[in-house]
Every structure is written in structure tokens, then in C-alpha cells.
Amino acid sequence: MSADLSHTLTALLRSPASIAASITEGRDLRSIARASLLALLVGTLVFGGVVGSHRGSLQMLYAALKLPWVSMLTLALSVPVLHGARAAFERPEPFAQSAALMLAASARTALVLLALAPALALALQVLRGYHAAVVLSALSYGLAGLAGVGLLRRGLGPAEGRLALLGFVLSAHLLTSAQVAWGLRPWLVRPSADVVLVRPPEGTFAEELARAGFSAAGIYDSTRSKAREAERRAHGEPR
């Protein structure tokens, strides 16, 4: 059991092609799923705790408990997308294999997150700024995500036409995980904000991205309101 687990975890990291081949052939699905689930839970739990360590105290526990939920919920919403898109791209597989592939790719991502966690924890302690913490956490997640993409790409079948399928599935996965994470925020917690388990629902991550983009360019909410007001006046619209 433990030897089997260790063997699968090693294969997940060292030879994603063999894991992808096993899934395509429907071999060892149970052991791959078991090892992947364990890796996913441990990796995201530890990484979540590290992200929460920027604020410390209760936020470490909250973030550690929430990040596995983000992964699991994203997985649950992305597997049907992969299954439907595979059929449309003429490479259908049973649902169990689509689920195993997505789970294994997420597990590989989680294992890399686990590897990056100590370095991120140190960086968050050295660089105390909130924005630096946001950038470093996002970079770590992006880097780990690349490892998962590699496995997913190999599992999608022949190279011909694979790029479009991968692009579609990845877009859906990224949008879903961003919205799920946005729904379960806060993660790092600004110094001025209180620590809570989950904030009330509000907008989408896309609005926050736009707001952050404007803020980074030095355009703040009040400036944008004035610009909108000037535009309305120019068009002769009522306030």
C-alpha cells in the first residue's frame, strides 16, 4: 500500500508521461486517484497555511483549510468541461479517465506547491509588504500550475489538434479556480482588514483584476468616477 503510494507519487513527479499513459489505458486508476487525492490535500493545505502566515494567527488555519476546497471545487467543475470538450475534439474517453487526468494534473501542481512552500514562507517573513506577498504567492501558484499543464497536455491524446483542446480546457480551469478562490477570500489579508473565514459575496475576480490594474497605473476609484462623470457630461447624459 505505502510502496504503491510512494511509487505513484514518484511517477507523478518524475514521469508524467507514464501516468498519462496509465490513465489513457485505464490502468491503475484507483491507485493514481488515491495518491493524487492525498498529494492534492497535503500540498494545498501546506501552501494555504504558508500564504496565511503572511498575516499569521488564525488566518494561517483559515487559508490552510480553504485552499484544498478551492482545488476540489475547481476540479469538480472542470472535469465535465474536459469530458465534453474531449468528445467534441474527437478523442472521447470514459468520464473516470477524464476525472483521473484532471486529478493527477492538479496533484502534480499541489506537489510543486508543497516544494515551493518553504521558500515562499521564508520570503514572506523577509519581505513584509502586502503587495510583494501577493506577487510572490501568485508567481508560485503560476509556476506550480505549469507542472500540472505538462501532465494534462500529455494525457490529451495525439498531438494533432491538441493545442486548441488544451487552450479551451485550461481557460475554463483558470477562470473557475480564480472565481472559486475569489469566492473564498481573504487569503493574505491586507494589514488594515480583519481576519475572517470568508468575506461576503461581492462581484467577480475580473472586476478586482481591473481595479488592481487601474490602481497599479495610479488611477484610483475616485479618479475613474470623475472620468465617467466627464464622459457623461460630454455626451449630454443626465447624472
Next chain:
Amino acid sequence: MESFEPCPHPTPAPDDGFSSRMVTRRDIHPARALLRILTGFAFACAFGAAAGAGHPAPERLVDAMGVAAPPLAFGLFFTPSLWVLLTLFDRGVGAFEIARAAARGVSTTGMVLAGLVPLTVFFELSAGGPDGQRFAAALELCAVTFAGLLGLRAFACDVLEAAPAGRAGASTTALVLGTCGLGVLLGAHLVPGAILALHGGFR
């Protein structure tokens, strides 16, 4: 080399599960082609209903069908006209072959949309405020566009593959692509209005 092929070749050993019966198998009985069209339509209706999950109301069911109407209308009205034109120019593509191609097109669109139903419900229920609803609607429009284009691709490829080698010329391709263009126009005419109505006009 990873590239986007206009007409993909099916996998050498296709899975014989539900998705294979719905989409990939070519040699199907006409009755199964009809079943494919109805199932594809039902899946597209489910996507429409999911797009209206943020503003549930009984009258929105009609708008949900509006999202699903273009693939069905294409299969029922545009493909017979393509058959008439192809036969008129003696292109050697039979009615059953066109019906099978249409069924595969509708079911391809339906399968993609069915996979997006849980995700759409999630976005509809988690995106708060008018801006969030606009974002969700934009994503749904992208999803329907992508699914529709994949369905049209499956239809066009099947019709062109069915044309005999000597008679599959530029005019056949032009007729098939012209019909697909009309399908795009139909979708562009119906879907944005239906999605707007499903979101209560963003009020």
C-alpha cells in the same frame, strides 16, 4: 507538432461510451441521428437554463430555449436547403449523409455546452452585482460561440468527407461554408438577445 486541424481524424480506438455514441461514431442509423439532435438540443437547453440560474423565473425557460435554438434550427432548416443545393449541382452527397453530419454538429455543440453547465451555474450564483452578471454573460457568450463553431466544424468536415473525390470541388466547399456562415449569422442574431434576457437585462 501541435496544431489546430480543420478536420480532425478520430482517435484510432474510440471509446464506445456515451460521448462516443453521441459524437464520434459516423456510421449511425438515421433514427440515432434524430436522437443525437434531440439530445444535443436538450443539453443546449440545460446550458440555457444554467445561464438563467442567477435570475430564476418560469418565463426564462423560453429564453433558455433561445440559447439552444440556433443548433436545432440549423439542423432542421439549413441542412435540408444545403442538401437541395448540393443535389441541384449534382455534388453526390446524399440526404442521410447530410442528416448524419447535422446530427453530429448539433450533438458536438450540445456535448461542449453540457460540460459547461456546472461551471455556468457556479458563475451565475457567485458573481454578484451588475458588473459580475455582465462578466458571467460575456463568458457564456464566449462558451456558446466556441461550442457552436465546433459543431459547425464537425458538420462541415463530415459533409466534405462524404462528397465523392471527383466532385468535392471549390463549389461544394463554398456551399458548405456558406451554409455554416448562415448558421453563424443565426447564432449571432439569437444568442446575445437570449443571454441578455436570461440576465434580466442586467437590471
